[in-house]
Amino acid sequence: MENLVGTIVGINGPVIKGKNMAKFKMREMVMVGAKKLIGEIIALEKDLATIQVYEESSGLKVGEDIFSTGMPLSLKLGPGIIGNIFDGIERPLNKINEISYGFIKEGIGLISIDEKKEWFVNITCKEGDILQEGDVYGEIQETNIINHRLMVPPGIKGRVIKVKQSGLYNIEEKVVTLKDGEREHELSLYQIWPVRTPRPIKKRKILSKPLVTGQRILDVFFPIAKGGTVAIPGGFGTGKTMTQHQLAKWSDADIIVYIGCGERGNEMTEVLEEFPKLIDPKTNTSLMNRTVLIANTSDMPVAAREASIYTGITIAEYFRDMGYDVAIMADSTSRWAEALREISGRLEEMPAEEGYPAYLPSRIAEFYERAGYVENLNSTEGSVTVIGAVSPAGADFSEPVTQNTKRFVSAFLGLDKKLAYARHYPAINWLSSYSGYTQMLKEWYEENVSLDIMDLRSKMLKILFEENKLQEIVKLVGEDVLPDDQRLILEAAKILKVGFLQQNAYHDIDTYVPLEKQYKMLKTIELFYDKAYECVKMGVPISKIRQGEIFGEMIKMKYNISNDDLSGFKNIEEKISSYYEELMKKYRQ
Structure with a gap:
């Protein structure tokens, strides 16, 4: 390939202008200056190029050279990704x-997954086999739960003409050679893929399975589908990071990709310190055995923050292609959008609303549309679920990032400042949140949990909506003026909010709740409401219906009943039935 060299003619922070660039290409990765800083061409007009630099650009001078790499910004995808911590x-x-303790030194270059480490490769093909793109030619047990499948890269196929024995190899070793006509393709243990290009699939499938999280308000009220898109917007201190931590720890995805794009360093430090100590409930080993962390905090280069989102989703698609269900936690897409805004400002582009670039909606759409439940090229099935936190300033959901994200996601979990300040976590507002996956997942819930779970969900949500309306009256004239059937709604809503929707992430039993227990909890609350409603209709005063011991047991059942032994629900149900039936008997007489 021709060695192309341009020259720096202008420097504006992370944005560099170069001339003699006519033979370079758009989105090409380049090396800038004597330190060979990594950059990407983002605008090209005749022989003048604009480059965004992914490293600290101080010290660059006009007149230094710009070197071509001949390829777009790309990732090395192979063994060594799981359990690792990467930058953007x-x-x-x-x-x-x-290499440089405490700081990322300029000019380190494109180091990536370890090239020297040897992996035991089980070669699964033999000479004479015909391999198509996506077919598996070898396997590596990367961690105790992740079997890393070596796949023929997209766009390559052929007959196996050379194959090595199973054994120890580093990622550069050529283990299989394919012949396609006159061309030969040597396959090593990794492939290279451009981050801004979605990886190819055979076809998209209908979303039909939930991402089970163990978080009651999500699994029952606002379910997430595997392959779905979710936004978690919330102001400062409302629990976005905490909610994403819970999803990363407990969701039934096979692999978690956690992207810290532009959040404060101490939040990412908490993730880095906490995740290796966490025990994966599926395997009783470290959660890092199925986690990839991408850290590009607010003090790291702004252009790399913009790239970190694409890095995360490309890694997720790679593992999806092996047949895994992957969940991405992007914390937070607002910081990513701010990186777009800063680069756009340096380019002197015409700003749109609040200074964001006019192409913000299309960039957000490009990211979220890479989610999905798919049939891969090798006929396996896999999914990428994208869960993006949004950090609107002052919890103002009308700002551009939240509004544009809302257009492209199917589940919206709005975090509420009032709930957070009242210590109600997760602070997901049941009035403003929604999930577009409820009907899609109805059949799965009826088959795997109970036939009446969706009707039960609707009934409980109706109580919460009615209670919200009644609270407006209560604020004006007090609770005493309400008839007893409406006061009962207030009581039932209190039990629902404190006993069911509020969940303690630091409690051994309450941090994760299986679906069966969630269903039993709601059935218990429904039994109370139905029995109490019968009493109200018979004229029993609400003061008699408010039975302290029963209320206390319903609120504490989340702590007092083990996730493994649900027999305790029978005792509570018997107490509820016997108390309210006795009450009705007295009033009949």
Whole structure:
């Protein structure tokens, strides 16, 4: 390939202008200056190019050279990704820390997954086999739960003409050679893929399975589908990071990709310190055995923050292609949008609303549309579920990032400042949140939980909506003026909010709740409401219906009843039935 060299003619922070660039390409990755800083061409007009630099650009001078790499910004995808911590362009932070302790030194280059480490490769093909794109030619047990499948890269096929024995190899070793006509393709243990290009699939499938999270308000009220898109908007201190931590720890995805794009360093530090200590409930080993962390905090280069989202989704698609269900936690897409805004400002583009670039909606759409439940090229099925936190300033959901995100996601979990300040976590507002997956997942819930679970959900939501309306009256004239059937709605809503919707992430039993227990909890609350409603209709005063011991047991059943032994619900149900039937008997007489 021709060695192309341009020259720096202008520097504006992370944005560099270069001339003699006519033979370079749009979106090409380049090396800038004597330190060979990594950059990407984002605008090209005749021989003048605009480059965004993914590293600290101080010290660059006009007149330094710009070198071509001949390829777009791409990732090395292979064994060594799981359990690793990368920056926004997939450079391992542990390795960088060894090179320059505490800071990311400029000009480190495109280091990526470990090239020297040897992996035991079980070769699964033989000479004479015909392999198509996506077919598996070898397997590596990367962690105790992740079997890393080596796949023929997209666009390559052929007959196996050379194959090595199963054994120990580093990622650069050529283990299989394919012949396609006159061309030969040597396959190593990794493939390279451009981050801004979605990886190809055979076809998209209908979303039909939930991402079970163990969080009651999500699993029952606002379910998330595997392959779905979710936004979690909320102001400062409302629990976005906490909610995403819970989803990362407890959701039944096979692999978690956690992207810290632009959040404060201490929040990412908490993730880095906490995740290796957490025990995965599926395997009783470290959660890091199925987690990839991408850290590009607010003090790291702004252009790399913009790239970190694409790095995360590309890694997720790679593992999806192996047949895994992957969940992405992007914390937070607002910081990513701010990176777009800063680069746009440096380019002197015409700003749209609140200074964001006019192409903000299309960039958000590009990201979320890479989610999905798919049939892969190798006929396996996999999914990428995208869960993006949004951080609107002052919890103002009318700002551009929240509004444009809302257009492209199917589940919206709005975090509420009032709930958070009242110590109600997760602070998801049941009035403003919604899930578009309820009908899609109805059949699964009826088959796997109970036939009446969706009717039960509707009934409980109706109580909460009615209670919200009644609270407006209560604020004006007090609760005493309400008839007893409406006061009963207030009592039932209190039990629902405190006993069911409020969940303690730090409690051994309450941090994760299986679906069967969630259903039993709601059935208990429904039994109370139905029995109490019968009493109200018979003229029993609400003061008699408010039975302290029963109310206390319903609120504490989330702590007092084990997730493994649900027999305790029978005792509570018997108490409810016997108390209210006795009450009705007295009033009949």
